[in-house]
Protein backbone atom coordinates (compact mmCIF):
# COMPACT_ATOMS: atom_id res chain seq x y z
CA UNK A 289 0.00 0.00 0.00
CA UNK A 290 1.21 3.49 -0.68
CA UNK A 291 2.26 5.32 2.42
CA UNK A 292 -0.94 6.91 3.58
CA UNK A 293 -0.96 10.64 3.37
CA UNK A 294 2.06 10.64 1.11
CA UNK A 295 0.35 13.03 -1.23
CA UNK A 296 1.12 10.82 -4.19
CA UNK A 297 -0.78 12.02 -7.25
CA UNK A 298 -3.87 10.13 -8.35
CA UNK A 299 -3.05 7.09 -10.46
CA UNK A 300 0.57 6.92 -9.39
CA UNK A 301 0.14 4.34 -6.63
CA UNK A 302 2.63 1.54 -7.35
CA UNK A 303 1.23 -1.95 -6.72
CA UNK A 304 2.91 -5.24 -7.36
CA UNK A 305 1.92 -7.33 -10.37
CA UNK A 306 1.25 -6.40 -13.97
CA UNK A 307 -2.54 -6.76 -13.72
CA UNK A 308 -2.88 -3.85 -11.37
CA UNK A 309 -6.17 -2.13 -12.00
CA UNK A 310 -6.70 1.33 -10.69
CA UNK A 311 -10.33 1.88 -10.00
CA UNK A 312 -12.39 4.38 -8.12
CA UNK A 313 -14.04 2.47 -5.35
CA UNK A 314 -15.03 4.87 -2.62
CA UNK A 315 -17.59 7.59 -3.08
CA UNK A 316 -15.97 10.91 -3.78
CA UNK A 317 -17.71 12.37 -0.83
CA UNK A 318 -15.21 11.82 1.92
CA UNK A 319 -16.11 11.25 5.54
CA UNK A 320 -13.51 11.52 8.25
CA UNK A 321 -14.22 9.16 11.15
CA UNK A 322 -14.44 10.77 14.57
CA UNK A 323 -13.53 8.26 17.26
CA UNK A 324 -14.47 9.16 20.83
CA UNK A 325 -12.12 7.76 23.47
CA UNK A 326 -13.61 7.81 26.96
CA UNK A 327 -12.65 6.24 30.27
CA UNK A 328 -12.20 7.05 33.91
CA UNK A 329 -9.30 9.10 35.20
CA UNK A 330 -6.02 7.31 34.75
CA UNK A 331 -7.43 4.41 32.76
CA UNK A 332 -4.93 4.99 29.97
CA UNK A 333 -6.61 7.23 27.39
CA UNK A 334 -3.57 9.43 26.79
CA UNK A 335 -1.31 6.39 26.69
CA UNK A 336 -3.59 4.89 24.02
CA UNK A 337 -3.63 8.13 22.06
CA UNK A 338 0.14 8.35 22.08
CA UNK A 339 0.35 4.73 20.95
CA UNK A 340 -2.04 5.44 18.06
CA UNK A 341 -0.04 8.50 17.05
CA UNK A 342 3.17 6.49 17.08
CA UNK A 343 1.87 3.49 15.15
CA UNK A 344 -0.70 4.84 12.70
CA UNK A 345 1.84 4.81 9.88
CA UNK A 346 1.24 7.65 7.47
CA UNK A 347 -2.31 8.26 8.70
CA UNK A 348 -2.76 11.79 9.86
CA UNK A 349 -4.61 11.87 13.15
CA UNK A 350 -6.27 15.05 14.34
CA UNK A 351 -6.78 15.16 18.06
CA UNK A 352 -9.34 17.01 20.09
CA UNK A 353 -8.18 16.86 23.67
CA UNK A 354 -10.80 17.70 26.20
CA UNK A 355 -9.03 18.46 29.43
CA UNK A 356 -10.73 19.30 32.63
CA UNK A 357 -9.05 22.20 34.30
CA UNK A 358 -6.70 24.92 33.25
CA UNK A 359 -3.47 23.00 33.03
CA UNK A 360 -3.47 21.13 29.80
CA UNK A 361 -1.37 18.16 30.75
CA UNK A 362 -2.75 15.74 28.18
CA UNK A 363 -2.32 18.25 25.38
CA UNK A 364 1.27 18.80 26.40
CA UNK A 365 1.89 15.06 26.55
CA UNK A 366 0.67 14.37 23.05
CA UNK A 367 1.41 17.70 21.41
CA UNK A 368 4.79 16.76 20.03
CA UNK A 369 3.32 14.02 17.89
CA UNK A 370 0.10 15.53 16.66
CA UNK A 371 -0.45 16.89 13.18
CA UNK A 372 -3.28 19.17 14.08
CA UNK A 373 -4.26 20.01 17.61
CA UNK A 374 -7.39 21.57 18.88
CA UNK A 375 -7.77 21.66 22.60
CA UNK A 376 -10.97 22.18 24.45
CA UNK A 377 -9.43 23.74 27.49
CA UNK A 378 -12.55 25.13 29.04
CA UNK A 379 -13.71 22.16 30.98
CA UNK A 380 -15.66 19.01 30.48
CA UNK A 381 -16.75 18.76 26.85
CA UNK A 382 -20.06 17.12 27.59
CA UNK A 383 -21.32 19.78 29.95
CA UNK A 384 -19.40 22.91 29.07
CA UNK A 385 -19.19 22.81 25.28
CA UNK A 386 -22.26 22.54 23.12
CA UNK A 387 -22.49 20.95 19.72
CA UNK A 388 -21.84 24.21 17.91
CA UNK A 389 -18.51 24.59 19.73
CA UNK A 390 -17.48 21.07 18.85
CA UNK A 391 -18.50 21.78 15.27
CA UNK A 392 -16.26 24.82 15.24
CA UNK A 393 -13.41 22.62 16.46
CA UNK A 394 -14.12 19.95 13.86
CA UNK A 395 -14.43 22.56 11.10
CA UNK A 396 -10.86 23.57 11.74
CA UNK A 397 -9.49 20.12 11.05
CA UNK A 398 -12.19 18.16 9.17
CA UNK A 399 -12.17 19.29 5.55
CA UNK A 400 -11.87 17.16 2.41
CA UNK A 401 -8.59 18.92 1.61
CA UNK A 402 -7.78 19.25 5.29
CA UNK A 403 -4.82 18.02 7.26
CA UNK A 404 -6.20 14.83 8.80
CA UNK A 405 -7.60 11.40 7.90
CA UNK A 406 -9.01 10.52 11.31
CA UNK A 407 -10.08 12.54 14.34
CA UNK A 408 -9.82 11.24 17.87
CA UNK A 409 -11.69 13.08 20.61
CA UNK A 410 -10.13 12.25 23.95
CA UNK A 411 -12.88 12.88 26.44
CA UNK A 412 -12.14 14.18 29.88
CA UNK A 413 -12.12 11.42 32.47
CA UNK A 414 -15.24 13.03 33.86
CA UNK A 415 -17.26 13.05 30.66
CA UNK A 416 -20.40 10.95 30.25
CA UNK A 417 -19.62 8.91 27.11
CA UNK A 418 -23.09 9.00 25.49
CA UNK A 419 -23.15 12.79 25.83
CA UNK A 420 -19.89 12.94 23.90
CA UNK A 421 -21.29 10.67 21.21
CA UNK A 422 -24.40 12.83 20.88
CA UNK A 423 -22.18 15.86 20.31
CA UNK A 424 -20.42 14.11 17.44
CA UNK A 425 -23.66 12.77 15.96
CA UNK A 426 -25.22 16.23 16.19
CA UNK A 427 -22.33 17.83 14.32
CA UNK A 428 -23.34 19.59 11.15
CA UNK A 429 -19.96 19.15 9.58
CA UNK A 430 -20.66 17.27 6.32
CA UNK A 431 -17.18 15.79 6.15
CA UNK A 432 -17.23 13.69 9.29
CA UNK A 433 -18.89 10.50 10.40
CA UNK A 434 -19.08 8.91 13.80
CA UNK A 435 -16.17 6.53 14.22
CA UNK A 436 -17.14 4.73 17.42
CA UNK A 437 -17.08 5.07 21.18
CA UNK A 438 -14.04 3.41 22.70
CA UNK A 439 -14.19 3.01 26.46
CA UNK A 440 -10.82 2.50 28.11
CA UNK A 441 -11.18 0.53 31.34
CA UNK A 442 -8.45 0.18 33.95
CA UNK A 443 -8.24 -3.55 34.61
CA UNK A 444 -5.99 -3.09 37.62
CA UNK A 445 -8.39 -0.74 39.40
CA UNK A 446 -11.57 -2.26 38.05
CA UNK A 447 -13.11 -3.66 41.28
CA UNK A 448 -12.34 -0.48 43.25
CA UNK A 449 -13.47 1.93 40.49
CA UNK A 450 -16.66 -0.01 40.03
CA UNK A 451 -17.44 0.30 43.69
CA UNK A 452 -16.88 4.06 43.69
CA UNK A 453 -18.52 4.64 40.30
CA UNK A 454 -21.35 2.16 39.69
CA UNK A 455 -22.01 3.91 36.38
CA UNK A 456 -18.92 2.13 35.01
CA UNK A 457 -21.06 -0.94 34.28
CA UNK A 458 -23.35 1.21 32.16
CA UNK A 459 -20.43 2.88 30.36
CA UNK A 460 -19.12 -0.54 29.38
CA UNK A 461 -22.47 -1.55 27.88
CA UNK A 462 -22.84 1.78 26.07
CA UNK A 463 -19.46 1.56 24.35
CA UNK A 464 -18.91 0.26 20.84
CA UNK A 465 -15.55 -1.17 21.90
CA UNK A 466 -14.04 -1.71 25.34
CA UNK A 467 -10.27 -1.65 25.68
CA UNK A 468 -9.48 -3.39 28.94
CA UNK A 469 -6.15 -1.71 29.66
CA UNK A 470 -3.47 -2.51 32.25
CA UNK A 471 -4.07 -6.23 31.96
CA UNK A 472 -0.47 -6.62 33.14
CA UNK A 473 -1.72 -5.63 36.60
CA UNK A 474 -5.19 -7.16 36.51
CA UNK A 475 -6.44 -9.65 39.06
CA UNK A 476 -7.61 -13.02 37.78
CA UNK A 477 -11.12 -13.05 36.39
CA UNK A 478 -11.36 -9.34 35.49
CA UNK A 479 -11.44 -9.97 31.75
CA UNK A 480 -14.22 -12.53 32.16
CA UNK A 481 -16.17 -10.20 34.45
CA UNK A 482 -15.89 -7.25 32.05
CA UNK A 483 -16.88 -9.44 29.09
CA UNK A 484 -19.87 -10.60 31.06
CA UNK A 485 -20.90 -7.02 31.89
CA UNK A 486 -20.31 -5.91 28.30
CA UNK A 487 -23.09 -8.18 27.03
CA UNK A 488 -21.82 -8.61 23.49
CA UNK A 489 -19.83 -5.36 23.21
CA UNK A 490 -16.33 -6.43 22.10
CA UNK A 491 -13.72 -6.32 24.88
CA UNK A 492 -10.06 -6.26 23.85
CA UNK A 493 -7.35 -6.62 26.52
CA UNK A 494 -4.40 -4.21 26.20
CA UNK A 495 -1.20 -3.18 27.94
CA UNK A 496 -0.21 0.47 27.70
CA UNK A 497 -2.94 0.98 25.11
CA UNK A 498 -1.08 -1.13 22.58
CA UNK A 499 -3.85 -1.97 20.17
CA UNK A 500 -3.61 -2.23 16.40
CA UNK A 501 -4.76 1.16 15.05
CA UNK A 502 -6.42 -0.85 12.27
CA UNK A 503 -8.98 -1.99 14.80
CA UNK A 504 -10.06 1.60 15.41
CA UNK A 505 -9.85 3.04 11.91
CA UNK A 506 -8.85 2.14 8.38
CA UNK A 507 -5.18 2.14 7.62
CA UNK A 508 -5.97 3.57 4.20
CA UNK A 509 -5.62 7.30 3.88
CA UNK A 510 -8.46 9.29 2.40
CA UNK A 511 -6.48 10.15 -0.69
CA UNK A 512 -6.02 6.53 -1.62
CA UNK A 513 -9.46 5.05 -2.16
CA UNK A 514 -10.06 7.44 -5.00
CA UNK A 515 -7.13 6.15 -6.95
CA UNK A 516 -7.27 2.41 -6.56
CA UNK A 517 -9.43 -0.46 -5.54
CA UNK A 518 -9.60 -1.11 -1.84
CA UNK A 519 -8.52 -4.69 -1.20
CA UNK A 520 -9.61 -7.00 1.57
CA UNK A 521 -6.07 -6.77 2.86
CA UNK A 522 -6.45 -3.01 3.25
CA UNK A 523 -9.55 -3.55 5.28
CA UNK A 524 -8.03 -6.09 7.62
CA UNK A 525 -6.22 -4.93 10.71
CA UNK A 526 -2.63 -6.13 10.90
CA UNK A 527 -1.69 -7.71 14.14
CA UNK A 528 2.08 -7.59 14.20
CA UNK A 529 3.74 -6.06 17.28
CA UNK A 530 0.53 -5.53 19.14
CA UNK A 531 -1.41 -7.57 21.59
CA UNK A 532 -3.98 -9.24 19.34
CA UNK A 533 -7.10 -9.88 21.43
CA UNK A 534 -9.39 -9.54 18.45
CA UNK A 535 -9.95 -11.21 15.13
CA UNK A 536 -11.46 -10.62 11.76
CA UNK A 537 -13.61 -12.70 9.47
CA UNK A 538 -13.67 -12.24 5.70
CA UNK A 539 -16.73 -13.07 3.69
CA UNK A 540 -16.85 -13.05 -0.09
CA UNK A 541 -19.70 -14.30 -2.24
CA UNK A 542 -20.86 -13.25 -5.70
CA UNK A 543 -24.54 -13.91 -5.00
CA UNK A 544 -26.65 -10.89 -4.13
CA UNK A 545 -27.95 -10.16 -0.67
CA UNK A 546 -31.59 -10.06 0.25
CA UNK A 547 -32.18 -6.49 1.47
CA UNK A 548 -34.45 -7.34 4.40
CA UNK A 549 -32.34 -10.22 5.66
CA UNK A 550 -29.07 -8.30 5.29
CA UNK A 551 -30.55 -5.24 7.04
CA UNK A 552 -31.60 -7.51 9.91
CA UNK A 553 -28.10 -8.98 10.06
CA UNK A 554 -26.61 -5.46 10.27
CA UNK A 555 -29.10 -4.37 12.91
CA UNK A 556 -28.62 -7.43 15.07
CA UNK A 557 -24.88 -6.86 15.25
CA UNK A 558 -23.65 -10.30 16.33
CA UNK A 559 -21.89 -10.46 19.71
CA UNK A 560 -18.30 -9.23 19.70
CA UNK A 561 -18.53 -7.32 16.41
CA UNK A 562 -17.00 -3.84 16.44
CA UNK A 563 -16.71 -2.91 12.79
CA UNK A 564 -17.89 -4.26 9.47
CA UNK A 565 -16.85 -2.88 6.14
CA UNK A 566 -16.74 -3.81 2.53
CA UNK A 567 -19.16 -4.09 -0.34
CA UNK A 568 -22.58 -5.64 -0.78
CA UNK A 569 -24.90 -5.88 -3.75
CA UNK A 570 -28.56 -6.78 -4.02
CA UNK A 571 -29.40 -7.19 -7.70
CA UNK A 572 -32.95 -5.97 -7.09
CA UNK A 573 -34.48 -4.35 -10.21
CA UNK A 574 -33.58 -0.65 -10.10
CA UNK A 575 -30.89 -1.23 -7.45
CA UNK A 576 -28.22 -3.13 -9.35
CA UNK A 577 -25.27 -1.04 -8.18
CA UNK A 578 -23.18 -2.27 -5.27
CA UNK A 579 -22.87 -0.36 -2.01
CA UNK A 580 -20.01 0.41 0.31
CA UNK A 581 -21.11 -0.79 3.75
CA UNK A 582 -19.59 0.35 7.02
CA UNK A 583 -20.67 -0.26 10.59
CA UNK A 584 -19.19 0.87 13.86
CA UNK A 585 -20.97 -0.49 16.89
CA UNK A 586 -24.64 0.12 16.30
CA UNK A 587 -24.10 2.75 13.59
CA UNK A 588 -24.46 1.76 9.92
CA UNK A 589 -23.54 3.77 6.80
CA UNK A 590 -23.97 2.96 3.17
CA UNK A 591 -22.76 4.71 0.07
CA UNK A 592 -23.33 3.92 -3.58
CA UNK A 593 -20.22 2.31 -5.03
CA UNK A 594 -21.05 2.04 -8.75
CA UNK A 595 -17.53 1.05 -9.72
CA UNK A 596 -17.19 -1.78 -7.22
CA UNK A 597 -17.60 -5.36 -8.36
CA UNK A 598 -21.06 -6.88 -8.15
CA UNK A 599 -20.15 -9.23 -5.35
CA UNK A 600 -20.22 -9.15 -1.57
CA UNK A 601 -16.86 -8.62 0.07
CA UNK A 602 -17.05 -7.94 3.75
CA UNK A 603 -14.64 -7.85 6.63
CA UNK A 604 -15.98 -8.23 10.16
CA UNK A 605 -13.69 -7.15 12.99
CA UNK A 606 -14.21 -7.71 16.68
CA UNK A 607 -13.35 -9.69 19.73
CA UNK A 608 -14.40 -13.27 20.56
CA UNK A 609 -16.15 -13.51 17.21
CA UNK A 610 -18.20 -16.62 16.58
CA UNK A 611 -17.01 -17.17 13.04
CA UNK A 612 -19.43 -19.93 12.14
CA UNK A 613 -22.42 -17.96 13.47
CA UNK A 614 -21.26 -14.92 11.49
CA UNK A 615 -20.89 -16.92 8.29
CA UNK A 616 -24.25 -18.54 8.87
CA UNK A 617 -25.87 -15.11 9.35
CA UNK A 618 -24.30 -13.80 6.15
CA UNK A 619 -25.10 -16.97 4.18
CA UNK A 620 -28.70 -16.72 5.28
CA UNK A 621 -28.78 -13.11 4.03
CA UNK A 622 -28.02 -14.23 0.46
CA UNK A 623 -30.77 -14.19 -2.15
CA UNK A 624 -31.08 -16.62 -5.06
CA UNK A 625 -33.90 -14.79 -6.86
CA UNK A 626 -33.16 -11.05 -6.57
CA UNK A 627 -35.36 -10.23 -9.58
CA UNK A 628 -38.41 -11.34 -7.61
CA UNK A 629 -37.61 -9.19 -4.54
CA UNK A 630 -39.97 -6.27 -4.03
CA UNK A 631 -37.94 -3.10 -4.78
CA UNK A 632 -39.69 -1.48 -1.82
CA UNK A 633 -37.72 -3.85 0.43
CA UNK A 634 -34.63 -1.85 -0.57
CA UNK A 635 -35.85 0.89 1.78
CA UNK A 636 -34.43 -1.22 4.63
CA UNK A 637 -31.01 -0.66 3.04
CA UNK A 638 -31.26 2.77 1.41
CA UNK A 639 -32.27 4.35 4.73
CA UNK A 640 -28.59 4.03 5.64
CA UNK A 641 -27.53 6.19 2.69
CA UNK A 642 -26.48 9.76 3.51
CA UNK A 643 -29.29 12.26 3.33
CA UNK A 644 -28.75 14.75 0.55
Ligand SMILES: Nc1nc2c(ncn2[C@@H]2O[C@H](COP(=O)(O)OP(=O)(O)OP(=O)(O)O)[C@@H](O)[C@H]2O)c(=O)[nH]1
Pocket residue numbers: 327328329330331332333334335336362412413469470471472473494495496497
Ligand atom coordinates in the same frame (compact mmCIF):
# COMPACT_ATOMS: atom_id res chain seq x y z
N1 LIG B 1 0.94 -0.91 34.44
C1 LIG B 1 0.34 -0.24 33.47
N2 LIG B 1 0.30 1.11 33.53
C2 LIG B 1 -0.32 1.77 32.52
C3 LIG B 1 -0.91 1.10 31.43
N3 LIG B 1 -1.44 2.01 30.60
C4 LIG B 1 -1.22 3.22 31.15
N4 LIG B 1 -0.53 3.09 32.31
C5 LIG B 1 -0.11 4.16 33.22
O1 LIG B 1 -1.27 4.67 33.85
C6 LIG B 1 -1.13 6.07 34.12
C7 LIG B 1 -2.33 6.83 33.57
O2 LIG B 1 -2.34 6.74 32.16
P1 LIG B 1 -2.95 7.89 31.24
O3 LIG B 1 -2.77 7.46 29.83
O4 LIG B 1 -2.40 9.21 31.60
O5 LIG B 1 -4.45 7.85 31.68
P2 LIG B 1 -5.65 8.82 31.22
O6 LIG B 1 -6.86 7.97 31.09
O7 LIG B 1 -5.25 9.63 30.06
O8 LIG B 1 -5.78 9.74 32.50
P3 LIG B 1 -6.63 11.11 32.64
O9 LIG B 1 -6.17 12.02 31.53
O10 LIG B 1 -6.25 11.55 33.99
O11 LIG B 1 -8.06 10.75 32.56
C8 LIG B 1 0.19 6.47 33.47
O12 LIG B 1 1.18 6.49 34.47
C9 LIG B 1 0.45 5.34 32.48
O13 LIG B 1 1.83 5.14 32.24
C10 LIG B 1 -0.83 -0.34 31.41
O14 LIG B 1 -1.34 -1.04 30.52
N5 LIG B 1 -0.21 -0.94 32.45
